[in-house]
Amino acid sequence: MPTVAAGLVRDVLNFAVSEGADRDTLIAAVELDGAPLENQDARLPAAKFIGVLRAASKMLGKPDFSLNYGKASRFDDFSIVGLISYGANTLGEGFEQMNRYAKLVLDTGVAKGRQRFQLQEDGDCVWVIDQRPNPNMTPELTETVFARFIGDFGRYFEGERPYRAFHVTHEKPTHWQAYEDLFQVPVTFGAKWNALKAHKSWLELTTGPKNRYAFGVLSDHADALMRELEASETLRGQVEKTLLPMLHKGDVTMEKVAETMGTSRPTLYRKLKAEGINFETLLDDLRRTMAVSYLAGGKASVNEVAYLVGFSETSSFSRAFKRWTGKAPSEWRG
Template sequence: MEKGSVSAGYLKSILDYAVDKGASRSALLAAIELDDTIFADADNRVPMEKFRRMMQLGVEHTNNLAFSLDYCWDMPFVRTSIVGLIAESTANMGEALEQLNRYGKLVAEVDIGTAGERFALVPEGHELWLEDTRLNPNEFPELTESTFGRFICEFRRHFGDTPFVKRIKVTHDRPVHYKDYDRVLQAPVEFAADRNAMEIETSWLTVETDYADRYAFGILSKHADALLKELESSKTMKGRAESIMIPVLHTGELTMDQVAEKMGLSRQSLYRGLKAEGISFEQLRDDLRHKMACHYLAEKKVSANETAYLVGFSDPSAFSRAFKRWTGQAPGSWQAVG
């Protein structure tokens, strides 16, 4: 089973694309047991397994076996993640690849074992291969499709039919929709190969990008560095618990037993893990409500009463008292000033 996580923005782009192609938004969200509130912050994290299921549901609900390939052409990278914006602000494709390796886990955090980088440049004689080092790729072939589709479609989006990929190798067996690989990827594909890789033109690395902007690059990189630090902290017991709690915070009282079960732990193990990090479950829940309440109010898209519901308060007055305890202000006053 795929481990790791993806950004909420990435998952939302898959969801939006499926809905645009005729799928039911509510049915898709119900199937993966998520609520729209997770998308309030595009940088929230969603378990990889839910993302994998969403990709498969996209195929089923749109009746399109090439769903993950077509998604890459129809949905530009800049609309899915900050990483797309960073790549577009670099000077050339070589630098874009460097930044993709640096920040790629903000889009999709996958297992690459002991490999230093997910995307490795491998010279072989006169050939240059771009290899995806993701482990156990055949557990999620749709991710392989969308990974290579993204490389190829983004380049074509900016540079037309300029040659880039000479041939492609994928480790999964030839699928029923193999002809769609030719249509979208426009390069010979070898199935059931020994690795996932594309032979590329060596000149690709020096191709200058369309919209290089060093100022934007600096601003975006600073934000991405902060997100990477936050992602690393999510591997703590506190961070793991928060990632479970955020999508269901609106349901009301979350108990330690419920969260422990979702984490695959006993109540006592969760208690000891949080205690070792200097926080109780009750404090964690209270801090999370505070953080998310401030986020929702700062966006100024929902009222104080709606925010109360989103962070799990059924009584607006109870939320108002809690918010005054957190900030010293009433929710409405804080929102007006912010």
């Protein structure tokens, strides 16, 4: 399953405490007792980061908590990727570095060979598109990452306003006005993508003098971390990452997964068996995990969750959910 750097979890936890949340209560709510938060490069389940965002929002009574955190956080404070990105010659080059090492911060399950962020030209502007799978499951991630773009840019280039529009795929939330106040551009909810539009000149801006030696040292360390992260990924994790973007299609077969992974069905079957894994059981477990996460987030209806995890009939999903948890989906939502 997707993972996150412990430094990011520590950063959002510290921000929540600075806003008035009780640290011990938050740690208990997200089950972070004993987590290696002081080791910035340690890996934790991505659900821990989402859990802190949601628990802090509820505890503080601030539905716009994720936006506020994103704007206030400094990418170069909690991650080596931030240091490398802002150590590049231009913001365009920094963007390339961020994409190169994005999974060191938060591995969102983007398929192998696909970048987390894509740049798409639109006249004299460019769209920065977040390509993570199933974005509506975690609109908090959309809020934090794009709010951080705004916050970090404002710290380096006070007074500059290269942005033209902001689109998100989730529906209009109760705190929609916070979007307008933060981005100060037209915001479209329920859009086809999660993307920020900016003038192309944004990519040519530079953050000041660079220390190329330090940049090289940081890049070498990041490369080592990437190799370590990729080596630690089990076959199960690779299959789950491949399944996530196709889960909603329902008819997910081992043949399709094998083809996407660049292997054959017999080879994938043999390798999974060697790890003691049955494909159907893995798929069922992933559907359960995602369904529970969707419902806990409170952002999707039962019908929508059924679709997102690959069920064409809500009744079939309800029976499966009862088998998984002993409760009906409506009871789980509480």
